[in-house]
Amino acid sequence: MEHILKLEQVKKYYGGAAGNITKAVDGISMEVNKGEFTAIMGASGSGKTTLLNCISTIDTVTAGHITVNHQDITKIKEKDFASFRRKNLGFIFQDFNLLDTLTIEENISLSLIINKANPSSIEQRVHAIADKLGIRDILSKFPYCGYFPYELSGGQKQRCACARALINEPNLILADEPTGALDSRSSRLLLETMSDINRKMHTTILMVTHDPFSASFCERILFLKDGKLFNEIFKGEKSRKEFFNEILDILTLLGGELGNVR
Numbered sequence: 001m002e003h004i005l006k007l008e009q010v011k012k013y014y015g016g017a018a019g020n021i022t023k024a025v026d027g028i029s030m031e032v033n034k035g036e037f038t039a040i041m042g043a044s045g046s047g048k049t050t051l052l053n054c055i056s057t058i059d060t061v062t063a064g065h066i067t068v069n070h071q072d073i074t075k076i077k078e079k080d081f082a083s084f085r086r087k088n089l090g091f092i093f094q095d096f097n098l099l100d101t102l103t104i105e106e107n108i109s110l111s112l113i114i115n116k117a118n119p120s121s122i123e124q125r126v127h128a129i130a131d132k133l134g135i136r137d138i139l140s141k142f143p144y145c146g147y148f149p150y151e152l153s154g155g156q157k158q159r160c161a162c163a164r165a166l167i168n169e170p171n172l173i174l175a176d177e178p179t180g181a182l183d184s185r186s187s188r189l190l191l192e193t194m195s196d197i198n199r200k201m202h203t204t205i206l207m208v209t210h211d212p213f214s215a216s217f218c219e220r221i222l223f224l225k226d227g228k229l230f231n232e233i234f235k236g237e238k239s240r241k242e243f244f245n246e247i248l249d250i251l252t253l254l255g256g257e258l259g260n261v262r
């Protein structure tokens, strides 16, 4: 199986000068294969966001190597980060990160425009992806408009963020708590959409979540504890409900702090 992402003994330590070091990520090795839908779970402070930030070159590692599509990203020069991200990665954040002064269509097209794609192909691609995600009829709206702040629902905005992440057909989609700001109905819709995209377009997705329901849509889950890998489980032939119960069992093992897991 071909891997899209490979981590070798990745460490990210913060602080040091004053003596107290935080080992946010402490020696993680893992691979994500092409087409996998993987979740990373763990309690608050276990290093999930730090790990994702190192993979996305938002943060640099203290030690170890990360390869994305066989390129060692710990060797990329800072001036080349933005172009690496545009070519290889798609992002979905908890708070959508859509630009309020651009229409939904412009938000989705932005990376293609920056990559200097041909204008007629841009429109075609945006419409195709909007149809897939069921947001064709809101393309001309703005994410936020002073007078009508609720014109688009959280769920609609997050599907727009999905379209924006997918438009470049990136090697890897990184999602940090994508359902964190959604109600349960919109969460389910988004997760069904993400798993649909994963199956039909073979998009590789790595999602950080504290929510067992969200994680149960993935094929594989990695659990972090204190910056280290604690456990790994696979959905296999299990139903989503069975997998959900297995996740709850592991979270209990992890410390039983379900209420605090975030």
Ligand code: ADP
Residues within 6 Å of the ligand: 014, 015, 022, 023, 024, 042, 043, 044, 045, 046, 047, 048, 049, 050, 051, 262
């Ligand atoms: P999670 O996303 O799992 O909640 P984080 O990756 O945000 O965890 O944080 C892991 C640990 O690293 C925590 O102890 C946090 O306080 C620390 N940390 C994260 N970012 C920084 C930073 N920029 N400077 C110092 N410590 C940080």
Ligand code: MG
Residues within 6 Å of the ligand: 048, 049, 050, 262
């Ligand atoms: Mg986090």
